Amino acid sequence: MSPDPGLAHRVTAVREAVQSAAREAGRDPAKLVTIVVTKFHPASLVRELAGLGMRDMGESRHQEAREKAAELADLSLTWHFVGQLQGKKARQVQRYARVLHSVDRDSLLDALALPGGAEPDPGRGETDIFLQVDLTDDPARGGVAPDGLESLAERAEAASGIRLAGVMTVAPREGDPRRAFATLRELSERVQRIAPGATSISAGMSGDFREAILEGATHLRIGTAITGNRPDPR
Numbered sequence: 001m002s003p004d005p006g007l008a009h010r011v012t013a014v015r016e017a018v019q020s021a022a023r024e025a026g027r028d029p030a031k032l033v034t035i036v037v038t039k040f041h042p043a044s045l046v047r048e049l050a051g052l053g054m055r056d057m058g059e060s061r062h063q064e065a066r067e068k069a070a071e072l073a074d075l076s077l078t079w080h081f082v083g084q085l086q087g088k089k090a091r092q093v094q095r096y097a098r099v100l101h102s103v104d105r106d107s108l109l110d111a112l113a114l115p116g117g118a119e120p121d122p123g124r125g126e127t128d129i130f131l132q133v134d135l136t137d138d139p140a141r142g143g144v145a146p147d148g149l150e151s152l153a154e155r156a157e158a159a160s161g162i163r164l165a166g167v168m169t170v171a172p173r174e175g176d177p178r179r180a181f182a183t184l185r186e187l188s189e190r191v192q193r194i195a196p197g198a199t200s201i202s203a204g205m206s207g208d209f210r211e212a213i214l215e216g217a218t219h220l221r222i223g224t225a226i227t228g229n230r231p232d233p234r
C-alpha cells in the first residue's frame with residue numbers, strides 16, 4: 001500500500017482538535033494520551049503513524065494485534081488492547097499489550113493477575129488495566145454494569161501483577177455522549193475511593209473525543225478520524 005498523503009493532515013487536525021478541547025476544558029493537553037486505534041489496518045500504516053510521532057496504538061483482535069506488534073517490535077510502541085477479550089487469551093495479550101482497556105469481569109481479572117506474591121516477568125512490568133463500564137442496555141458491547149463496578153475495582157486493587165489505571169467506556173450509539181462521559185466521571189470518582197491511584201479515564205472516539213475531554217478523559221481511543229475508513233476485516 002502506498003503512503004496516504006492524507007494521514008499526516010489528519011494526525012495534525014486531530015492533535016489540534018485535542019489541544020483546543022483541552023484548552024476549552026482548562027486542562028493541560030500534554031497530559032492526554034491519544035491512542036490511534038489501528039484495527040484492520042496493515043502494519044505499514046502503523047509504521048507511518050510512528051513516523052508522524054504517534055507512540056500509542058490500539059487494537060481489538062488478539063491474532064491481528066499480536067502479528068502487528070511482532071512485525072513492528074523495532075519501533076518500541078505501546079500497544080493498548082481495546083477489544084473484548086476471552087480469559088484464555090488474556091496471558092497471551094499481556095505479552096505485547098502494556099495496557100488493557102476492556103476488563104469487565106472477575107474471571108478476566110483472575111486470568112490477568114499473578115498468583116499472590118509472584119513478580120511479573122522482568123522487562124515487562126505490570127499490566128495497566130481499565131475497567132470497562134457498560135452504559136447501554138446492550139450486553140453485546142461488553143463492560144460491567146455500573147452497579148458491579150465497585151466490587152470489580154476492589155478485586156483489581158487487591159490483585160498482583162496488574163495496576164488498576166481507571167475506567168473506560170464506549171458512549172451509547174444513541175443520545176448525548178457528554179452525558180455518558182459525565183456518568184463515567186462520577187463512576188471514576190467512586191472507583192478512586194477504593195483505588196486512589198486509578199485516576200485515568202479511557203473515553204472518546206473519533207466522533208466524541210471533544211465531549212470526553214470536557215468530562216475528564218485522559219486516554220482517547222481514536223480510529224477513523226486519524227486512519228481514514230477501516231478496510232474490511234481480513
Ligand SMILES: *Cc1c(COP(=O)(O)O)cnc(C)c1O
Pocket residue numbers: 037039060082083170205206207221222223224225
Ligand atoms: C474501533 C474502536 C475505537 C475507535 O473508533 P473510531 O470511531 O474509529 O474512532 C475506539 N474504541 C474501541 C473500543 C474500538 O473498538
